[in-house]
Amino acid sequence: MKIHIKNGRIVDPASGRDETGDIAIAAGRIVSLGKVSADFTANRTIDASGLVVAPGLVDLAVRLREPGHEHEGMLESEMAAAMAGGVTSLVCLPDTDPPLDEPGLVEMLKFRARNLNLARLYPLGALTRGLQGDTLTEMAELTEAGCVGFSQAEVACRDTLVLHRALQYASTFGYTVWLRPNDSWLGNGVAAKGPLATRLGLSGVPVIAETIALNTIFELVRDTRARVHLCRISSAAGIELIRAAKAEGLPVSCDVSVNHLHLTDVDIGYFNAAMRLTPPLRQQRDRDAIRAALADGTVDALVSDHTPVDADAKNLPFAEAEPGATGLELLLGLTLKWGTESGLPLAKSLSAVTQRPVAVLGDALDSLGSSTGRLVEGGVADLCLFDPAAHWTVRPAALRSQGKNTPFAGYELPGKVIATVVGGHVAFEAARD
Amino acid sequence: MLSKRNPQLNAHGELIHLLSIEGLPKAVLTQILDTAGTFLSVNDREVKKVPLLRGKSVFNLFFENSTRTRTTFEIAAKRLSADVINLDIARSSTAKGESLLDTIANLSAMHADMFVVRHSESGAPYLIAQHCAPHVHVVNAGDGRHAHPTQGLLDMYTIRHYKRDFTQLTVAIVGDIVHSRVARSDIHALTTLGVPEIRAVGPKTLVPGDLREMGVRVCHDMAEGIRGADVIIMLRLQNERMSGAMLPSAGEFFKNYGLTPEKLAFAKPDAIVMHPGPINRGVEIDSAVADGTQSVILPQVTFGIAVRMAVMSIIAGNNA
Numbered sequence: 024m025k026i027h028i029k030n031g032r033i034v035d036p037a038s039g040r041d042e043t044g045d046i047a048i049a050a051g052r053i054v055s056l057g058k059v060s061a062d063f064t065a066n067r068t069i070d071a072s073g074l075v076v077a078p079g080l081v082d083l084a085v086r087l088r089e090p091g092h093e094h095e096g097m098l099e100s101e102m103a104a105a106m107a108g109g110v111t112s113l114v115c116l117p118d119t120d121p122p123l124d125e126p127g128l129v130e131m132l133k134f135r136a137r138n139l140n141l142a143r144l145y146p147l148g149a150l151t152r153g154l155q156g157d158t159l160t161e162m163a164e165l166t167e168a169g170c171v172g173f174s175q176a177e178v179a180c181r182d183t184l185v186l187h188r189a190l191q192y193a194s195t196f197g198y199t200v201w202l203r204p205n206d207s208w209l210g211n212g213v214a215a216k217g218p219l220a221t222r223l224g225l226s227g228v229p230v231i232a233e234t235i236a237l238n239t240i241f242e243l244v245r246d247t248r249a250r251v252h253l254c255r256i257s258s259a260a261g262i263e264l265i266r267a268a269k270a271e272g273l274p275v276s277c278d279v280s281v282n283h284l285h286l287t288d289v290d291i292g293y294f295n296a297a298m299r300l301t302p303p304l305r306q307q308r309d310r311d312a313i314r315a316a317l318a319d320g321t322v323d324a325l326v327s328d329h330t331p332v333d334a335d336a337k338n339l340p341f342a343e344a345e346p347g348a349t350g351l352e353l354l355l356g357l358t359l360k361w362g363t364e365s366g367l368p369l370a371k372s373l374s375a376v377t378q379r380p381v382a383v384l385g386d387a388l389d390s391l392g393s394s395t396g397r398l399v400e401g402g403v404a405d406l407c408l409f410d411p412a413a414h415w416t417v418r419p420a421a422l423r424s425q426g427k428n429t430p431f432a433g434y435e436l437p438g439k440v441i442a443t444v445v446g447g448h449v450a451f452e453a454a455r456d
Numbered sequence: 457m458l459s460k461r462n463p464q465l466n467a468h469g470e471l472i473h474l475l476s477i478e479g480l481p482k483a484v485l486t487q488i489l490d491t492a493g494t495f496l497s498v499n500d501r502e503v504k505k506v507p508l509l510r511g512k513s514v515f516n517l518f519f520e521n522s523t524r525t526r527t528t529f530e531i532a533a534k535r536l537s538a539d540v541i542n543l544d545i546a547r548s549s550t551a552k553g554e555s556l557l558d559t560i561a562n563l564s565a566m567h568a569d570m571f572v573v574r575h576s577e578s579g580a581p582y583l584i585a586q587h588c589a590p591h592v593h594v595v596n597a598g599d600g601r602h603a604h605p606t607q608g609l610l611d612m613y614t615i616r617h618y619k620r621d622f623t624q625l626t627v628a629i630v631g632d633i634v635h636s637r638v639a640r641s642d643i644h645a646l647t648t649l650g651v652p653e654i655r656a657v658g659p660k661t662l663v664p665g666d667l668r669e670m671g672v673r674v675c676h677d678m679a680e681g682i683r684g685a686d687v688i689i690m691l692r693l694q695n696e697r698m699s700g701a702m703l704p705s706a707g708e709f710f711k712n713y714g715l716t717p718e719k720l721a722f723a724k725p726d727a728i729v730m731h732p733g734p735i736n737r738g739v740e741i742d743s744a745v746a747d748g749t750q751s752v753i754l755p756q757v758t759f760g761i762a763v764r765m766a767v768m769s770i771i772a773g774n775n776a
Contacts, residue, residue, distance in 0.1 A: 218669035222478065224578040224601030224640060293463055294579030338557050338587075340577035342600070 024066055024448055025049045027059060031071030031408065035078060036374035037397035046076060048404040051447035056400045067449070071408055074441055077373050079111025079405035080354055081380040081396045083278055084254065084326035086347070087144075088425075089132065091120025096331035096425045098132075101351065102141040104329075104424035106451035108352040109407030109440040112395055113142050114384070117149040118176035124149035124160045126168035133169045141450050143391070143405070145384065147174040147201055150189050154178040159189055162198055171387035172199040172252065177301055179207035179236075187243055194249035199387065203254040204236035204261065205302065213342040215257070215305040219288040225341060228303050233261045237268075244273050252383055253277040255328060257302040259312035266321045276383045277321075279313050280328035281350055281357040286310070286430055296337045296344035297430045300328075317375055318365050324380035325361075327354040331426020349426035353417065355409060356436030363437065369411070406444040413439035463585050470774040473585045473594040474767050476603040477644040485648055489613050491766035492759070498535060499761060508769045509538035512569040516542045517559075518597070519575040524733065525597050525607075528757070529572045532764035538570075556580065557587050564589050570772065571595070578602035578637075590776040595767060601635050606767055607732050608641025610760040612649060614752055615687055617759065618728050622646070626653040628682045628723075629672075630713055631691030631740050632662040632702075638732045639691060640670070647671045657681030658713055661702045678713050678722075685723040689730045690715050690740050698739070706739045716742040720750065728752045 026048040033056070034041045045059040055063070082105070088096030105113055115132070117123035123132070129146050136144035148170035152158040155178075162173060173193060180186045180202075193200045209232035214220040216227030237253070241264070244251055256262055256277050265277050282300050287310050291298045298304060316322045330347025337344050354376060362372025381388065381396035388395055394402025417434045419427035443451035464473045464480065471484055498506055514533040516526050526542060533540045545559065556575075563571070570593045573581045578600030585594040598604040612622075619625060627646055633639045633656045646654050647670075656663050656672045667674055675681035682688055698706040715729065729741075729751045737743050745751060 216666070218666065221666055221669055222640070224599075224603070224637060226601075294582045296583075335555060338555070338583070340556070340575065340580040340583055340600075342577050342579075 025064065026444070026447065026449070027063060027065035027068045028071050028076055028408070029068060031074050031076035033057065033076045033398065034370050034373060035398040036370045037378040039370060040398070041368075041370050046398075046406075048444070048447045051404055053398060053400055053402055053404045056398055069408070069442065073410060073412065074408045075369070075411050077407050077409070078377045078396050078398055079407045079443065079445065080109050080376045081112045082110045082327050082329065082351065082354060082376070083114045083324050083380045083383060084280065085113040085115050085329040085351065086118070086331065087115050088331055089119060090128065095333045098135050098139060100423065100425040101329070101331065102136065102139050104349070104351040104422065105142040106443045107423045107440060109355050109409060109443050110351055111142050111405035111407065111443060111445045112145065114145045114147060114171060116176045117147050117174055118154060118178065122149045122154045123147070123170070124152050124154070126161065126164045129165060129168040129170055140448070141445060143445070145169070145171040145387070147172050149173065150175050150200060151180065151185065156180040156182055156185055159192055162193065163196065166198065171384055172201050174201035174254075177203065179205055179210070181207050183239065187247070190243050190247040190249035190251070194247045197250070197386070199250045199252055199385070201252045201254055202240060203302070204233050204240060204256070206232045206235045209235065213299065213303065214291060215288045215303045217288060217306055219291060223291070223294065230258045230260050230305070233258050233302070234264055237261055237264045241268050241273060241275075244275060248274065250274040255280050255283070255302055255326075256313065256322065257283055257305050257309065259309045262312045262316045262321060266316070269321065276323040278324040278326045278380070278383070279317060279322050280326050281354060282328060282348060282430060283310065283313055284317065284325065284361050285357060290430065291341070294341040296339065296341055297348065297428055297432065299337075299341055299344045299346050300348060300430070301346040314361060314365060317361070318367060318371075323383050325358055325375040326380075327351050329424070331424050332428045334427065337428050347426075347428070349422060349424045349429050351424060352422050353429065353431055353436065355407070355438050355440060356415070357431070359411070359438040360436055404444055404447040407440060408442040408444070410439045410441055411437065415439050463582060466774060466776055471771050472774050472776050474605050474771060475581050475585060475594065475596045477605045477608050477641050477648065478603070480648065482648050482650075485609065485612065485645060488609055488763065488766050488770060489616060491770060492613050492762040495762040495765040496759070498765070499758065504535050505537055506535065507537045509533065509536035509772055512538045512772060513567060514538045514540050514570045514572060514768070515563055515568045516540065516572045517545060517563070517574070518543065519545050519573070519580070520598070522574055522598070525574065528760050529595075529597060529764055532761050533768060535761070536765055536769055538768070556583065560584050560588055564592060568592055570768065572597050574598045576600055593771045595771070598637055601637055602640065604637040604641050606760070606764050607638050608645040609767065610756060610763040611642050611689065611730060611732070612645045613759045613763050614730060614756050615728075617755070618752060619686055622649040622651050625651050625686045626655070626684055627651055627687040627689065628655040628657055628685040629689045629691065630657040630678070630681065630715065632693055632697055633658055633667060633691065634662050634664055635694065635697065636691050642689060643670050643672055655681050655685070659703070662697070678719055682719065683722045685727055687728055687730065688715065688720070688723055692732060692734065693736060693740050706736075710739055714738070714740055714742060715745050717744050717748070720745055730756055733757065
């Protein structure tokens with residue numbers, strides 16, 4: 024398959040390129056970028072006038088719900104959602120049932136994903152068996168099976184001794200450990216501690232649940248020099264600690280979710296369970312700090328934290344409702360919305376969902392690492408073509424994800440994905456008016 | 457999509473559900489208190505009935521046990537001539553396999569006109585109000601730590617009965633404020649009705665500093681908290697909080713915050729002592745105070761029936 028993309032606005036955050044031009048794709052790779060020679064004969068020509076041609080999005084936090092939670096999401100539905108959202112590479116979490124703690128499970132998932140031939144799948148393996156926090160998993164085997172790092176997902180590792188050893192072991196082989204900083208004793212509430220939780224009588228999670236965990240992790244990193252990626256930072260104080268840790272030279276990176284970039288606890292309103300998220304939404308000044316830190320690079324990546332939840336699991340009293348929101352199809356729109364509101368150039372906004380998450384993955388991507396999340400001649404042809412001028416309204420029923428639960432229902436978002444190209448084939452095309 | 461407007465009010469600003477006192481205008485609170493006044497005489501008649509809810513079915517849905525509150529709602533509904541159906545549903549209907557909303561759908565199909573709901577989770581009555589048929593009214597009879605609006609209103613009725621004017625009062629609420637739906641409803645009602653000084657009194661584990669955000673003065677010292685008070689509302693200390701990480705023991709709580717005649721002497725001489733009941737004698741209140749001349753704990757119960765009659769008759773008369 025040879026594709027000729029014509030007259031697109033080519034935006035590559037990694038190189039800073041932002042200019043109108045053509046792209047030629049052959050055998051899954053970008054063969055020319057900017058100008059395409061007249062003797063290139065394509066099977067397919069895409070007119071990209073008025074469209075942005077960007078690297079496919081890279082999402083570091085996706086729950087596909089397989090295996091074990093197929094009533095909430097299947098590989099087919101969630102991969103289709105990724106395509107509709109322009110996401111061509113995604114990292115999935117190990118909190119499936121059973122958890123991804125055995126190479127066979129990871130191989131099966133990778134195999135199923137390869138057969139679908141949609142987004143590239145990079146699983147995180149469980150850090151401990153069954154996510155129980157007692158016994159380390161076979162990290163080398165899991166890495167061979169395709170894991171790009173190791174995580175406890177939302178299950179905190181309460182035993183500091185186990186966590187210390189896990190980091191020691193991971194650092195021996197250069198594996199990255201992905202942790203969400205949350206003190207399991209303080210972090211049990213359902214809303215952020217603050218005026219809203221107090222008024223509504225919801226149990227609150229204090230900021231110190233995050234900062235105590237961060238300080239513990241930093242001490243362990245100082246001791247072990249393990250590389251740690253910190254997931255879903257929610258507080259201004261947490262951001263400050265990470266800024267200081269990076270200045271100190273600790274090998275840490277971090278991400279924030281689109282939910283925390285745009286919402287605060289007051290959006291819970293009258294117990295709206297769509298706002299039941301983990302970590303809980305915090306206050307305005309936390310959101311402001313998150314937005315600024317994503318712009319200045321303290322936060323490395325923006326993630327969808329895609330978590331499809333069954334409608335029945337949301338139609339419950341707030342505290343009993345299952346946390347999570349669908350996000351793959353909103354990632355681009357919410358990234359652009361943040362970028363526009365923050366006055367950032369397009370390439371800079373897009374870097375938070377392309378080049379910068381790839382940097383977090385680092386060596387774990389092997390040969391794809393040099394071209395995923397960027398546009399390079401000779402590199403892999405993973406592209407997202409979107410209309411930056413088109414605005415669309417979030418209608419849960421129209422989402423491809425099996426999870427229709429979103430806090431952004433009714434929002435008008437910029438940036439409509441027109442086509443998604445993975446490995447040189449057009450995997451998604453929107454109906455064009 | 458959940459409605460963004462206050463789900464308790466219809467487009468004309470009339471009360472259709474009573475879910476929380478927060479966000480209700482003063483006029484609505486005053487209307488309820490005034491209406492309750494007219495019902496108080498019904499309770500003294502030989503035939504204690506008015507026909508306002510004749511032919512209506514009131515379902516008491518208690519997902520959490522409470523004999524007292526359920527009984528007062530039952531009496532109130534019967535005095536309004538309603539048919540009352542009591543359903544004691546174990547704490548979690550989901551444990552039995554039926555979801556909360558399925559339970560509601562089934563009961564709606566039995567032509568309920570009003571649900572009186574108690575639930576252990578904050579916000580559960582909102583979920584019910586948002587999913588029941590438009591003609592069905594919901595009264596929150598206590599949800600988690602969030603609200604107990606009829607208790608708040610009967611407390612306001614009691615205060616107005618004894619003190620007349622809200623705008624000169626100092627009200628002290630003592631005990632486990634952080635876990636108390638009664639305290640939250642009282643605080644919202646008192647601030648709405650113009651009480652200038654509301655104090656929350658207790659140790660930092662039960663009265664954390666961020667309660668200030670609700671418009672109260674936080675006091676950790678009992679004498680400071682009740683000095684010069686016109687009204688003292690003692691809260692029930694739940695058994696599960698009497699020892700553990702919140703408090704070392706019931707005895708130590710009583711020593712510091714239990715209302716004894718000696719401590720009551722710090723308040724104004726004509727101060728009234730209130731309690732939502734049931735009381736723990738010797739834990740939050742000394743018998744000499746509970747049974748003393750300043751105690752209005754039993755009149756609260758009497759007023760509670762009139763206030764619940766007022767709430768039910770008002771919301772039943774307003775359409776979504």
